[in-house]
Amino acid sequence: MRIGVLGLGTITSALVEGIGNDGHTIIVSERNAINSARLSEKFRSVSVAKNQSVVDTSDVIFLGLTDGVYKDVLSGLTFREGQKIVSLMAGPQIAEVAPLVAPAQLVARMIPFPSISTGGSQILVFGQTELIEEVFGARNTIFPIDSEDALADWLCAQAVLSPAVLMVQQAAEWLAAQGADAENSERFVRELVGSSLLAGPCAPLLRALDTPGGYNQRLRAMMVDGGMTVHLKEGLKALQE
Numbered sequence: 562m563r564i565g566v567l568g569l570g571t572i573t574s575a576l577v578e579g580i581g582n583d584g585h586t587i588i589v590s591e592r593n594a595i596n597s598a599r600l601s602e603k604f605r606s607v608s609v610a611k612n613q614s615v616v617d618t619s620d621v622i623f624l625g626l627t628d629g630v631y632k633d634v635l636s637g638l639t640f641r642e643g644q645k646i647v648s649l650m651a652g653p654q655i656a657e658v659a660p661l662v663a664p665a666q667l668v669a670r671m672i673p674f675p676s677i678s679t680g681g682s683q684i685l686v687f688g689q690t691e692l693i694e695e696v697f698g699a700r701n702t703i704f705p706i707d708s709e710d711a712l713a714d715w716l717c718a719q720a721v722l723s724p725a726v727l728m729v730q731q732a733a734e735w736l737a738a739q740g741a742d743a744e745n746s747e748r749f750v751r752e753l754v755g756s757s758l759l760a761g762p763c764a765p766l767l768r769a770l771d772t773p774g775g776y777n778q779r780l781r782a783m784m785v786d787g788g789m790t791v792h793l794k795e796g797l798k799a800l801q802e
Contacts, residue, residue: 562586564621567612567634569593573625573649574600575678580696581606588615609660613638621645621692622665628652632661640665645692647671651716652708652718661673669693670712677701685719717800720796721793729754 564580566573566589574596577587589597590612597609616622616638624646626634633649635658640646644665648658651672659667669688676682680700686693687706694703706712717729733747757766770777 562747563616563620563622564588564616564696565622566590566625567592567622567716568625568649569596569600570625572628572673572675572677573623575675575679576623576649576673578603578605578678579680579682579700583696585696588618589616589724616640619644619697621647622648622662623647623660623671624658625649626787631658637793638662647695668744672712673697673701685712685715687717714801715745720797720800721724724793766783 563586564578569577569589569592570590574593574678577589577600581587581600583606585606587604587607588610589600591597591609592612601609612634612746620643622644624631628650630762631653634660642664644662645660646665647665648655648667648670650658650670654802655667656672666703667688669686669690669692671693672685673736674682674684675683675699676733682697683704684693684699684701685704685706687709689701690705697703700772704715705797706715728748733743735749736746736750737743760766770780770781
């Protein structure tokens with residue numbers, strides 16, 4: 562495919578890395594000079610151009626612009642009929658973006674995560690999933706979402722990633738403070754949590770970790786008593802509102 566990318570932040574750069582060796586012709590905007598230079602040096606398939614040139618030379622365009630600039634950027638560009646546009650923006654809904662890219666068709670909203678750079682990422686998609694499956698489905702898991710309201714709920718739920726990572730980091734730092742090697746400490750806790758969650762659903766895992774008087778049961782009970790689950794639900798509700 563001839564793929565264009567407007568906006569080149571962390572997630573969008575990871576997206577390009579994930580498909581850089583798949584045989585596509587990829588044109589990225591020059592807006593982020595550091596990321597565009599790095600990607601064009603790393604992949605022969607990637608070239609850098611001004612925004613309008615990205616649009617002119619692409620059949621599929623991914624929008625990774627920020628909420629504060631997307632209207633100004635897109636209103637200054639000319640799209641053509643037959644182009645397919647995919648928005649990676651978490652905020653603006655399709656009805657807000659579609660008129661700015663007409664007569665091209667905004668076919669989907671897609672929310673990827675950093676691991677898309679190497680594969681194994683979860684990808685939330687509202688809209689036409691066929692294109693996303695074709696480009697990313699071989700190495701990633703696509704989660705089709707039925708509505709934009711539902712997509713907003715899923716975006717709230719994914720925010721659990723940051724506090725979960727913080728808990729892993731702090732447990733590893735505590736272990737290192739007891740005299741363990743810092744690198745091995747983080748690797749151990751990270752791999753323990755990751756492999757355990759990937760092994761199966763949460764309910765049987767929690768039952769397996771519920772040995773009376775065991776370390777896992779005791780730490781979880783102390784954290785729940787301290788308000789962990791209450792704070793989590795309150796935080797998700799606040800994000801939703």
